[in-house]
Amino acid sequence: MSDDSSRHLRMTRRNSRRAFLGGALAAAAGALATGCGKEGMEAFLQRNFRELSRDDLDRIIRRLEGEAQRKYGRRIRIGAEPAMQGVVFGYALDLSRCVGCRRCVHACVKENNPSRDPEIQWIRVLEMEKEKGVDLEAADAYYDPAEVPREGHFYMPVQCQQCRNPPCVKVCPVGATWKEKDGIVVVDYNWCIGCRYCMAACPYGARHFNWAEPGIPSADLNPVTHYLGNRPRPKGVVEKCTFCIQRTRKGLYPACVEICPTGSRKFGNLADPKSEIRYILENKRVFLFKGELNTQPRFFYFYGV
Amino acid sequence: METLRTFGHFTRDSLALLVRGDRYYYGWIAFLLLLMALGGFAYAAQVREGLIVTHMRDQVSWGFYIGNFTFLVGVAAAAIMLVIPAYVYHWGPIKEITLLGELLAVSALVMCLGFVLVDIGRVDRFWHIIPFVGRLNLPSSLLAWDVLALNGYLLLNWTVVTYLLYCSYTGKAYNRSIVIPLVLSSIPMAVSIHTVTAFLYNGLAARPFWNSAILAPRFLASAFCSGPAILLILLQILRRTTRLKVQDEAIFKVAELMAYTMGFNLLLTAAEVFKEFYSNTEHLVFIRYLFFGLKGHTGLVPFAWASILTGAVAFLLFLVPRTRTNWVTLNIGCVLIYASVYIEKGMALIIPGLTPDVLGDIYVYRPSLTELLVAAGIFAMGFLVFTLMLKIAVPLMLGEFPGPASKGQPLRKPAAYIS
Ligand code: SF4
Ligand code: SF4
Numbered sequence: 001m002s003d004d005s006s007r008h009l010r011m012t013r014r015n016s017r018r019a020f021l022g023g024a025l026a027a028a029a030g031a032l033a034t035g036c037g038k039e040g041m042e043a044f045l046q047r048n049f050r051e052l053s054r055d056d057l058d059r060i061i062r063r064l065e066g067e068a069q070r071k072y073g074r075r076i077r078i079g080a081e082p083a084m085q086g087v088v089f090g091y092a093l094d095l096s097r098c099v100g101c102r103r104c105v106h107a108c109v110k111e112n113n114p115s116r117d118p119e120i121q122w123i124r125v126l127e128m129e130k131e132k133g134v135d136l137e138a139a140d141a142y143y144d145p146a147e148v149p150r151e152g153h154f155y156m157p158v159q160c161q162q163c164r165n166p167p168c169v170k171v172c173p174v175g176a177t178w179k180e181k182d183g184i185v186v187v188d189y190n191w192c193i194g195c196r197y198c199m200a201a202c203p204y205g206a207r208h209f210n211w212a213e214p215g216i217p218s219a220d221l222n223p224v225t226h227y228l229g230n231r232p233r234p235k236g237v238v239e240k241c242t243f244c245i246q247r248t249r250k251g252l253y254p255a256c257v258e259i260c261p262t263g264s265r266k267f268g269n270l271a272d273p274k275s276e277i278r279y280i281l282e283n284k285r286v287f288l289f290k291g292e293l294n295t296q297p298r299f300f301y302f303y304g305v
Numbered sequence: 306m307e308t309l310r311t312f313g314h315f316t317r318d319s320l321a322l323l324v325r326g327d328r329y330y331y332g333w334i335a336f337l338l339l340l341m342a343l344g345g346f347a348y349a350a351q352v353r354e355g356l357i358v359t360h361m362r363d364q365v366s367w368g369f370y371i372g373n374f375t376f377l378v379g380v381a382a383a384a385i386m387l388v389i390p391a392y393v394y395h396w397g398p399i400k401e402i403t404l405l406g407e408l409l410a411v412s413a414l415v416m417c418l419g420f421v422l423v424d425i426g427r428v429d430r431f432w433h434i435i436p437f438v439g440r441l442n443l444p445s446s447l448l449a450w451d452v453l454a455l456n457g458y459l460l461l462n463w464t465v466v467t468y469l470l471y472c473s474y475t476g477k478a479y480n481r482s483i484v485i486p487l488v489l490s491s492i493p494m495a496v497s498i499h500t501v502t503a504f505l506y507n508g509l510a511a512r513p514f515w516n517s518a519i520l521a522p523r524f525l526a527s528a529f530c531s532g533p534a535i536l537l538i539l540l541q542i543l544r545r546t547t548r549l550k551v552q553d554e555a556i557f558k559v560a561e562l563m564a565y566t567m568g569f570n571l572l573l574t575a576a577e578v579f580k581e582f583y584s585n586t587e588h589l590v591f592i593r594y595l596f597f598g599l600k601g602h603t604g605l606v607p608f609a610w611a612s613i614l615t616g617a618v619a620f621l622l623f624l625v626p627r628t629r630t631n632w633v634t635l636n637i638g639c640v641l642i643y644a645s646v647y648i649e650k651g652m653a654l655i656i657p658g659l660t661p662d663v664l665g666d667i668y669v670y671r672p673s674l675t676e677l678l679v680a681a682g683i684f685a686m687g688f689l690v691f692t693l694m695l696k697i698a699v700p701l702m703l704g705e706f707p708g709p710a711s712k713g714q715p716l717r718k719p720a721a722y723i724s
Binding site for chain 1: 354355356357361362363364366367424425426427429430431433434439440441442445446447448449452505506508509510511512587590658659661662663664665666
């Protein structure tokens with residue numbers, strides 16, 4: 001395919017750039033920043049994921065697996081499964097059923113290896129008053145009643161909406177985040193410079209920053225990971241929900257879908273006319289969060305009853 | 306070859322000049338170095354621990370650093386307040402201070418880049434934003450454009466300043482066909498750096514407080530008051546401490562220009578406030594947070610009003626010819642303008658833009674000690690750059706530079722380097 005020739009072109013370009021960077025400055029800065037030696041140097045000079053050849057990627061994955069093993073004392077696997085042909089993921093959430101129990105939040109944390117201390121959560125569940133509708137100024141993300149759902153309230157979980165027109169991708173100055181063929185918006189944690197422009201641009205608060213070295217007890221680490229998904233992240237970069245890329249590209253449901261006790265969460269292939277998600281879009285009342293911003297989410301809210 | 310050697314002498318003589326000075330000079334430099342050291346320590350801790358040592362968090366993901374950056378881009382852009390009258394209208398008295406404006410732009414840009422660098426989470430990956438080496442996301446990312454514009458403007462000013470000083474040094478007339486196009490192109494460049502910086506915020510539909518079409522004009526208007534305010538004070542200091550002659554008339558002319566830009570600035574602010582309050586949509590919440598506080602959080606309120614008040618008073622002081630030409634009220638006006646714009650760009654733009662956050666959460670941000678120390682360090686660095694550049698530029702402008710003269714050649718007085 002023409003993809004191959006452009007990849008070749010990129011590689012030649014990359015090699016000449018790497019030669020350029022091979023100067024003393026790079027060596028000094030690289031050694032300083034990422035630990036000394038050849039590995040540190042290589043990590044420093046690593047290119048954007050989309051410019052990596054298969055060989056480069058394999059080598060890098062081995063290095064990252066080694067680093068993770070040293071850090072957490074456990075073997076982890078970093079996969080790089082590509083998007084499946086003819087699959088575009090879509091998500092739907094039934095607002096009339098969600099009870100605000102936040103099991104999804106915790107299942108997500110368990111699955112995706114975000115930092116526990118300081119705490120990062122990719123899903124935020126908002127408690128809203130029925131009388132006011134979706135009114136963010138009256139929403140409460142820190143609700144804590146003895147029992148949910150609370151009288152007169154409804155619950156609206158918010159996570160990355162995997163926009164078809166994602167402002168976070170548009171603004172990134174270095175192309176560290178992009179939209180994959182199956183619709184998942186991903187971040188290359190080894191290319192992000194941590195400028196947080198994407199956080200300012202995302203209308204859904206879906207992006208989270210590693211303000212400190214992520215703290216994850218090694219017993220809690222999920223060893224089954226994906227390069228663009230739940231592998232351990234370094235400090236100083238952003239991360240976000242990826243529709244559990246490490247699961248869904250193997251045909252599994254995202255962790256939040258699997259755990260939801262009320263069945264509010266639906267997930268599937270938008271390109272498949274017979275899928276459940278397509279049924280919902282065609283037969284239910286659907287609404288897009290902040291639709292006026294034209295981000296065109298692939299995350300749909302609907303009323304099942 | 307010959308030029309290269311002379312340039313070598315120029316560099317050597319300049320450096321020699323930097324180490325000579327009285328005890329005030331040394332004291333000042335030592336003070337700046339001390340601040341830089343403090344900032345350096347704070348920054349080292351930040352690199353070690355992560356940006357957690359700042360008070361920024363996911364809700365307010367940009368803060369004091371980016372506020373200062375924005376303010377200083379304005380200062381840099383404002384240098385053309387002196388360039389335009391000098392080159393476009395050939396207005397005599399201002400010419401000598403044009404060079405100072407350019408020096409100020411250079412130091413402001415050094416500080417800008419400093420603030421951007423300390424704000425990014427992975428400073429070890431700074432090379433990702435270097436054109437051709439990294440992977441600049443053009444044309445879609447305004448931040449990528451900003452990198453280009455700021456560095457381009459820095460390079461341009463730096464080149465012009467060095468070239469002019471070098472010509473003064475050799476006593477030869479500068480080449481007009483080199484300088485004039487460069488200087489003229491610096492005018493749109495200056496406008497562009499501040500416009501691009503405004504677009505950086507302006508283009509984000511997720512943040513209604515910034516998503517206003519008059520943000521860029523507001524940026525320019527406020528920059529054209531704050532930048533000259535700094536210059537006016539500097540000029541007065543310089544003519545006290547050196548033999549540099551700055552005519553009163555030049556200072557008053559700049560002050561007059563400031564009155565117009567300040568008036569325009571206030572008008573634009575009023576337009577913004579009107580639109581928000583009269584239409585009274587859900588977007589009003591940000592400006593309410595700024596001016597009146599929200600759900601009991603009123604930390605920003607005194608700052609917001611102070612900015613408006615100081616701005617208005619300064620405007621009146623500069624508008625009335627009597628107070629504009631009185632040194633006491635003129636200087637009070639400068640300080641007030643500076644305060645007004647600094648508060649506005651530093652706190653009243655970034656923080657209410659991000660508070661409440663996109664899901665309605667209110668996180669109260671105020672800079673941490675680390676942020677204050679690092680910022681102080683960067684300001685000290687900027688002042689150091691400016692001081693050192695002045696140390697070379699002033700004697701050259703006065704024709705007192707101990708350069709070729711020490712080799713027995715008399716120096717031509719090159720002070721008015723543009724004619
Ligand atoms: S929800 Fe936010 S992070 Fe997710 S794709 Fe849209 S803009 Fe990007
Ligand atoms: S924080 Fe990272 S992903 Fe986000 S815009 Fe900056 S470089 Fe891109």
